[in-house]
Amino acid sequence: MTAQATLPRHAGAAAAEAPLLSVRDLTLHIPVPPHVLRAVDGVSFDLRRGETLGLVGESGSGKTLTALTLMRLLEPPLDHLPRGQVVLDGQDLMLLTETRMSALRGHAISMVFQEPMTSLNPVMTVGRQIAEPLMRHLGLPTRAAMARAEEMLRLVGIPDPARVLRAYPHLLSGGMRQRAMIAIALACRPLVLVADEPTTALDVTVQAQILELLTELQREMGSAILLITHDLAVIAETAHRVAVMYAGRIVEEAPVAELFADPRHPYARGLLASIPRIERMPPATLPEIPGMVPGPAERPIGCAFMPRCARAISGCAAEPPPLAEVAPGHRVACWNPVHG
Amino acid sequence: MVEPLLRVTGLEVHFPIRSALLRRRTGTVRAVDGVTLEVARGETLAIVGESGCGKTTTGKSILRLIEPTGGSIRFDGEEITHHSARQLSPFRRRMQIVFQDPYASLNPRMSVGGILAAPFEIHRIGDAKDRADRVAELLRTVGLPPEAARRYPHEFSGGQRQRIGIARALALRPELVIGDEPVSALDVSIQAQIINLMKRLQAELGLAYIMISHNLAVVSHVADRVAVMYLGRVVETAPREALFFEARHPYTQALLSAVPEPVPGRRRARHVPQGDVPSPSRPPSGCHFHPRCPHAMPRCAEEAPASRIIAPGHAVACHLVTP
Numbered sequence: 001m002t003a004q005a006t007l008p009r010h011a012g013a014a015a016a017e018a019p020l021l022s023v024r025d026l027t028l029h030i031p032v033p034p035h036v037l038r039a040v041d042g043v044s045f046d047l048r049r050g051e052t053l054g055l056v057g058e059s060g061s062g063k064t065l066t067a068l069t070l071m072r073l074l075e076p077p078l079d080h081l082p083r084g085q086v087v088l089d090g091q092d093l094m095l096l097t098e099t100r101m102s103a104l105r106g107h108a109i110s111m112v113f114q115e116p117m118t119s120l121n122p123v124m125t126v127g128r129q130i131a132e133p134l135m136r137h138l139g140l141p142t143r144a145a146m147a148r149a150e151e152m153l154r155l156v157g158i159p160d161p162a163r164v165l166r167a168y169p170h171l172l173s174g175g176m177r178q179r180a181m182i183a184i185a186l187a188c189r190p191l192v193l194v195a196d197e198p199t200t201a202l203d204v205t206v207q208a209q210i211l212e213l214l215t216e217l218q219r220e221m222g223s224a225i226l227l228i229t230h231d232l233a234v235i236a237e238t239a240h241r242v243a244v245m246y247a248g249r250i251v252e253e254a255p256v257a258e259l260f261a262d263p264r265h266p267y268a269r270g271l272l273a274s275i276p277r278i279e280r281m282p283p284a285t286l287p288e289i290p291g292m293v294p295g296p297a298e299r300p301i302g303c304a305f306m307p308r309c310a311r312a313i314s315g316c317a318a319e320p321p322p323l324a325e326v327a328p329g330h331r332v333a334c335w336n337p338v339h340g
Numbered sequence: 341m342v343e344p345l346l347r348v349t350g351l352e353v354h355f356p357i358r359s360a361l362l363r364r365r366t367g368t369v370r371a372v373d374g375v376t377l378e379v380a381r382g383e384t385l386a387i388v389g390e391s392g393c394g395k396t397t398t399g400k401s402i403l404r405l406i407e408p409t410g411g412s413i414r415f416d417g418e419e420i421t422h423h424s425a426r427q428l429s430p431f432r433r434r435m436q437i438v439f440q441d442p443y444a445s446l447n448p449r450m451s452v453g454g455i456l457a458a459p460f461e462i463h464r465i466g467d468a469k470d471r472a473d474r475v476a477e478l479l480r481t482v483g484l485p486p487e488a489a490r491r492y493p494h495e496f497s498g499g500q501r502q503r504i505g506i507a508r509a510l511a512l513r514p515e516l517v518i519g520d521e522p523v524s525a526l527d528v529s530i531q532a533q534i535i536n537l538m539k540r541l542q543a544e545l546g547l548a549y550i551m552i553s554h555n556l557a558v559v560s561h562v563a564d565r566v567a568v569m570y571l572g573r574v575v576e577t578a579p580r581e582a583l584f585f586e587a588r589h590p591y592t593q594a595l596l597s598a599v600p601e602p603v604p605g606r607r608r609a610r611h612v613p614q615g616d617v618p619s620p621s622r623p624p625s626g627c628h629f630h631p632r633c634p635h636a637m638p639r640c641a642e643e644a645p646a647s648r649i650i651a652p653g654h655a656v657a658c659h660l661v662t663p
Contacts, residue, residue: 058527059498159615173616174391203390204554208598208612230527233557233600256604274532275602276557278584285536286561289529292497 019046020224021070021109021192026084028062028069035297039065040082041248044323047192050218052225054239054256056232058271060293062248063228067194071111072101089191107137110185114197116177120169126153126180127165130187137188152183157213175206182213189221196228211238232275236260241329244268247293247304250323254330264326264337267305303335311336343417345548346379346402346516352410353394353401357621369621371397373572374411376647379516384542384549386563388556388595392620393569395552399518402550403435404428416515433463436509440521442501446493452479452504453489459511478507482537499530506537510545518550523558535561556599560584565653568592571620571628574647578654588656591629627659635660 028040040062047053057063068074070086072093086093088109093101105111110133113119121129130152131145140148146165153161156179169177178198185193195214199207215238218225227239235242236256243253244265252265263269273287291308300306302317309316313336323333353372356365372394379385387395400406402413404420413421420431439445446455456475460466466474476486482503493501502522509517519538523531539562541547553559559566566583568576568591576589587593594613613632618624624631630640639659647657 058529175616203617204556205390205594205598205612206616208600209614211600212612231600232528233602236602236604237600260602260604271529272602274529276532276535276555276561277602278557278560278596278599280581280585282561285539286532288532288536290533292499292530293527 017048020049020089021047021226022085022087023047023070024085024087026066026069026082026086028065028074028078028082030078030081038248038299040069043084043245043248043250045243045250045253047224047226049191049224050222051241052215052218052227052239054235054242055226055228055245056230056235056242056271057245058230058293060247061245063245064196066245067111067196067226067228071105071109071194072096072098073105073111103137106133106185106190107188108190109192109194110188110190111194111196112178112181112185112198114200116174116181116201117169120177120181120184122169125166125168126172126183130180130184133184133188148187149183152187153180155217156180156183156186157209158183174202175209178202178206178210179213182210182217186217186221186223190223192224192226193218194226194228197230198227199234200229200231207234214238232272244271247299249304249320249333250331251305251333252331253323254327258327258330264330264332264339265305265334266309266311266336266338269338303333311338342380343414344378345381345416346377346550347414348375348377348398348402348411349414350411351375351377351398351401351408351413353397353406354409367621370572370623371620372401372408375569375572375574377567377574377577379548379550381515381548382542382546383564384551384562386551386553386559386566387569388553388559388566389569390554390595390617392571392617394572394620395569396520398569399437399520399550399552403432403437403518405437429463433459433512434514435516435518436512436514437518437520438502438505438509438522440524442498442505442525443493445505446501446508448493450492451489452491452493452496455493455504456489456507456511459508463512465512474511478511481510481541482507497530498526499533502526502534503537506534506541510541513545514547516548516550518552520552521554522551524553524555531558538562556584556596568595571618571623573628573644573657575629575658576654576656577647578651582651582654586654588650588654588661589629589658590633590635590660594632627657 024044026040026043030037030039043066055063069082127146127149130149134140134145134148150161150165153164158164158176158179199210239256242256242259243250246267252268263272270289274289276286289308294304302319303321306312306316315335321333321335323331326332351372352374355369355371357367357369359366375398389395397406401408415431453475456478457471460471475489479486479488484503523534551562563580565579567574570591576592587596598612615632626642627640627645630636645657645659647655648663649655650663
């Protein structure tokens with residue numbers, strides 16, 4: 001096999017700057033006797049300053065495990081399984097001791113989770129939870145950290161920040177908790193924010209507010225965002241580039257407009273076609289992708305999408321296709337991609 | 341005028357709030373607060389709204405899984421609001437429900453065949469052989485192989501489990517099926533399969549659906565008519581196209597403008613209301629939406645607007661909207 005999963009090195013405004021976060025061949029193979037679950041299977045991508053990369057996939061695609069792996073948040077016994085490189089601002093996170101890593105987490109790179117209630121500390125005031133990383137990472141004295149915490153709450157659009165500062169998480173509504181969570185994650189102005197389904201648990205009117213907030217804060221702080229979601233509409237409105245995951249691998253990556261206009265991977269194409277859209281004359285039936293995501297035991301040796309794919313050819317069963325560039329910045333892992 | 345299959349008038353479900361210590365009644369949650377709806381045979385009415393708007397409670401109280409505290413439910417011309425369990429039994433066959441979470445709503449210790457045969461056993465229909473035939477027929481109807489009968493729910497994926505949930509709902513040949521977020525827990529590619537299945541079954545069996553959902557894009561593909569709820573009340577009801585393209589209630593407009601569009605670069609001008617949905621235990625006075633409404637007038641805080649018909653089948657409860 002000659003095609004390599006190399007990343008574009010073309011000249012251009014985006015490529016001129018070295019990536020802030022560079023993930024190479026990230027792998028998490030979990031032994032589930034008698035099988036091995038290839039949960040994350042050679043994932044590579046770059047994230048640049050001020051950029052939002054949407055990582056989209058259905059349940060079991062490995063998108064959340066990719067995030068937890070690169071954040072070094074896997075719990076034992078999974079924590080020693082990942083392989084690959086996660087280079088943030090010149091240093092490989094995978095090689096750091098846990099002490100060094102926890103000095104970076106919440107400081108240089110931080111994460112927002114889907115369910116703020118389970119990730120906020122229920123017995124610590126909201127203010128204290130925002131101030132804590134400021135004191136720990138930036139060495140701010142308590143008073144200054146609390147003042148900054150109040151400022152953060154105002155920044156994320158929480159009304160009456162002085163009151164919320166002293167409140168416990170359970171007193172806040174779902175939307176307010178997610179805002180508080182974002183305030184904690186952004187308090188130290190991280191280089192990279194990993195947001196895992198940050199709006200999935202929220203109502204649609206609140207979701208719209210939170211997505212707008214993330215975009216605004218990004219403009220202000222210049223952070224890069226890795227936005228993980230199953231919702232392609234959220235990606236369309238928020239991300240600059242998209243990587244589509246299927247069965248542990250990135251199957252297609254492209255600038256957002258290009259991926260939506262010209263998806264080359266049959267899975268990406270099928271996924272986009274199957275989203276219901278609000279239109280005057282909806283089709284009588286929605287395009288479906290037949291079958292379902294294969295379980296760990298059923299995953300083929302070759303392309304994992306082959307059993308569901310209408311474009312499968314004889315070579316698909318033999319070997320998984322590499323992620324190869326089909327246009328500048330547009331990579332596809334398919335032996336028989338759709339031609340645009 | 342033809343009597344609709346279902347006519348719900350002024351439905352109320354009020355839950356008491358009791359103090360922790362003395363169990364004294366300290367307040368009331370008006371989960372459903374005067375809901376009026378109609379469903380004709382063979383049509384799909386969607387009930388949409390955000391969490392806490394009362395859409396699920398409305399659905400469950402129509403089936404009397406939650407007892408209404410007021411109003412009237414008429415099914416096929418018969419008032420069933422106060423029917424005893426025995427009187428209700430024949431109606432229970434004709435109205436069924438499909439739940440959001442196919443993981444939680446199927447008994448893990450029963451085989452799929454057992455789950456699907458249970459409705460026949462409860463209603464004493466057929467003998468063992470006859471029931472087995474019916475189970476096989478149900479599985480075929482929802483696109484599962486007959487061998488599925490011998491397997492258990494955990495052996496199936498989410499989409500397949502939802503097919504089992506639908507098969508169970510169809511066992512007694514109901515006329516009305518209430519779907520409570522039936523595709524919300526499913527992945528997009530599977531969601532399309534289930535939506536298509538439900539539409540096909542409707543066409544084949546002449547079913548009426550009440551589709552309860554927070555997902556407006558899904559609703560736009562299945563509904564003939566849509567009712568929008570906010571804090572226990574219906575604020576707007578309209579035929580599908582009018583609701584999505586000529587919505588008149590400021591809340592409906594806000595809800596629609598908040599829906600993200602799967603089209604890059606076409607971010608619409610947003611009229612998203614600020615703040616969260618208030619708690620249904622302390623709803624705002626007058627029109628419940630007034631604190632978040634960009635067009636609120638003093639009157640909106642004082643007086644709840646009555647629902648007014650502005651076009652055939654299109655009713656709006658808003659002081660701003662006049663026919």
